[in-house]
Amino acid sequence: MEKTKLEEIKEAVRQARRIVFIGGAGVSTASGIPDFRSPQGIYNIESEYGVAYETMLSHSYFLSHPREFYDFYWKTMVHDSAKPNKAHRVLARFGQRKRIAIITQNIDGLHQAAGSDIVYEPHGSISHYHCQECGRTYSLSEIPHQGIPRCECGGVIKPNVVLYEEPLDEAVIDDCLTEIRYCDLLIIGGTSMRVYPVAAFPEYMLSGKKIMINAEPTPYDKECDYVIHEDIGMALEAILGVNDD
Ligand code: NAD
Numbered sequence: 001m002e003k004t005k006l007e008e009i010k011e012a013v014r015q016a017r018r019i020v021f022i023g024g025a026g027v028s029t030a031s032g033i034p035d036f037r038s039p040q041g042i043y044n045i046e047s048e049y050g051v052a053y054e055t056m057l058s059h060s061y062f063l064s065h066p067r068e069f070y071d072f073y074w075k076t077m078v079h080d081s082a083k084p085n086k087a088h089r090v091l092a093r094f095g096q097r098k099r100i101a102i103i104t105q106n107i108d109g110l111h112q113a114a115g116s117d118i119v120y121e122p123h124g125s126i127s128h129y130h131c132q133e134c135g136r137t138y139s140l141s142e143i144p145h146q147g148i149p150r151c152e153c154g155g156v157i158k159p160n161v162v163l164y165e166e167p168l169d170e171a172v173i174d175d176c177l178t179e180i181r182y183c184d185l186l187i188i189g190g191t192s193m194r195v196y197p198v199a200a201f202p203e204y205m206l207s208g209k210k211i212m213i214n215a216e217p218t219p220y221d222k223e224c225d226y227v228i229h230e231d232i233g234m235a236l237e238a239i240l241g242v243n244d245d
Contacts, residue, residue: 001228001238009226009239012209016185019098021091022201024105026190026215027232030085033108034076037192038216042076058164066148066156073159074146077107078126084114086233086244087190092116094240101179105191105198107161120176122168122198124161131155168197177204184208187239190232193218211239 013019025035035041036053047053049068053076055061062069084092092115094100101118102111109127111119129138133155143149149157162168180186181204191214193199202210202220212224213235221227228235237244 001230001235005226006238009211010241012185012211012225013239013241016098016183016208018179018183019100019185019187020103020179020183021100021187021189022103022105022180022191022198023087023111023189023232024191024193024195024198026192027087027104028082028085028106028108028110029190030087030231030233031079031082031108031110033079033082035190035192037194054164059166062158062163070146070148077159077161078140078145079108080145082108082110084110087236088114088116090233090236090240090242090244093242093244094236101183103176103179103198103201105195120172120179122162122172122176124159124169126159126161128160129157130160131157173197176201180204181206186210187213187236188220188224189213189236190215191218192216193220213239 029035036043042053049056049072056069056072088110091100091102091111095116102116103120103122104111105123107123107126109125127140129143131151131153134151134153136151138157143157151157180201183205185208186202186205188202210224211226212218212221213228213230213232215229217229
């Protein structure tokens with residue numbers, strides 16, 4: 001990163017009073033969890049099921065093909081051995097000295113595992129489940145990590161992740177928009193900015209600076225004050241001034 005630009009961004013971080021980070025799948029690729037839309041992403045691999053992966057992640061596919069859905073889900077969406085990487089750790093450490101709200105499109109729970117305490121998950125989480133029949137709730141550790149998990153009542157258990165065709169939780173959206181509206185520094189990173197409504201969240205910011213960090217260009221780059229096309233972990237470490245030893 002160019003030195004003058006880095007100093008300017010570090011100064012903006014120092015002066016900011018309310019910081020929000022909006023992240024996506026690129027935040028977790030260094031933990032071994034593939035993203036969807038980069039050249040190495042899941043959507044660029046031919047589906048072994050004869051159905052596009054995007055279709056498999058829809059609510060109607062979950063209802064009509066729970067076996068195939070869960071086969072794909074356990075193999076691709078749940079990574080039991082994934083650990084927080086530099087990006088998660090740096091954000092968590094920074095949060096110990098200055099308030100930073102994290103809005104993650106990810107469902108992997110790695111920000112909480114790293115120690116961040118203000119985390120919003122508008123797309124849900126692989127950590128939580130519920131029975132579609134009786135509503136009983138389960139945690140990931142309470143269900144087998146293969147096949148279709150079934151409730152004691154016999155109902156099919158569904159992950160509390162937002163599938164295509166499903167609405168987002170309105171209360172979570174409200175919380176995210178309140179954070180964004182009143183923040184004075186918005187850092188966006190590791191996201192293609194192509195998944196709505198989260199891709200529209202930055203529009204709600206009333207005033208302040210926006211920083212984009214992503215390996216590839218995104219449609220939102222032109223709206224940002226600073227654009228960094230680098231690895232998210234390295235870039236966050238540099239701009240937040242946190243040492244990840
Ligand atoms: P996306 O796959 O559309 O885009 C990810 C972006 O991150 C790409 O533009 C890629 O170039 C960039 N990227 C990848 N590794 C990077 C790195 N190390 N440093 C900087 N940039 C990097 O992801 P999205 O925008 O988050 O949307 C996909 C949807 O699928 C979201 O809902 C997302 O949460 C979900 N998803 C979640 C996970 C997860 O929980 N870890 C994994 C895959 C997809």
